[in-house]
Amino acid sequence: MRLGRIPLPEGPSLTPAIAAIVMLLALFFLLSADREVDRTRVELPRASYRVAAVPGAAVVVMARNEQGALVYRFSDGSAWSHEVGGPEAVAREAARIAAVEPDRQFVVKADGNAPFEQLDELLDQLRRAGVRNVLLVARHAAGNGRSAS
């Protein structure tokens, strides 16, 4: 016996409902995405076992400009980063935040080729400003066989 084609039941289309859900998800991703507050080009060091920065962390940048001079930038995590005079100026900005939130994370973006003494000075100033939690930003070290990050 040959069965005929079973007709699909007529019903309301689910497409508008799916579209609405997908749009809501897209909106959620758009709103929850971590906002970037600094785009300074820095020759970051490489690491494999990296962890993600806490959303809203303050950002400190130590980079070289085109003339090869060290420049420092700072962001409180909400406003776009701005240039500051040096480690002491970074410390002043950091102290304002650390006084209110001592556990606030400070993300440090520094040139991997810089001598440690320059980072040492920055870390020293941050610590004296009351900062406790630091994240040393690194890019992914590819090709070393490790699997983390």
Add this chain to the structure above:
Amino acid sequence: MKLATARPSARIPTLPLLDLALLVLVFFGVSSMFSGTRGLDLTLPDAAAATVSDATFVNVAADGSVAVDCRPTDASAIVERLRPGRRVIVYANPYARYQSLIAVLDALSSAEAERGFVVPAVWVPTRTDVAGAIERVGYNPFERRCASD
């Protein structure tokens, strides 16, 4: 005379809308996977809590070479020389590249994945710590005096 006019459809084109929304969703999903600041966590201890006793010393020389308690080692093999439960002091020469310090911190972060234990605390002494220690004990306790020196 009555003209036959085609009335435009009032239906919202949900299928192209769904396509577009899905693409937006995939874009945000993928971009959130690859963006985001990542790095290595570092806690800056209080000066009072920072003592040199009962710790493993990792020294980073100016040329980037590493020694664990005076035993020269490769940065990737540091973990094999650590004792579980013991904190680690990483002392970098001021002229060592920042990347050399990151390589050591990265290796310490790998302890859990590679050896199954977590380094309880990592302390990178800053210039204030060094100056304070010299004032207290009369020499730099972070520069290990090894038998071969």
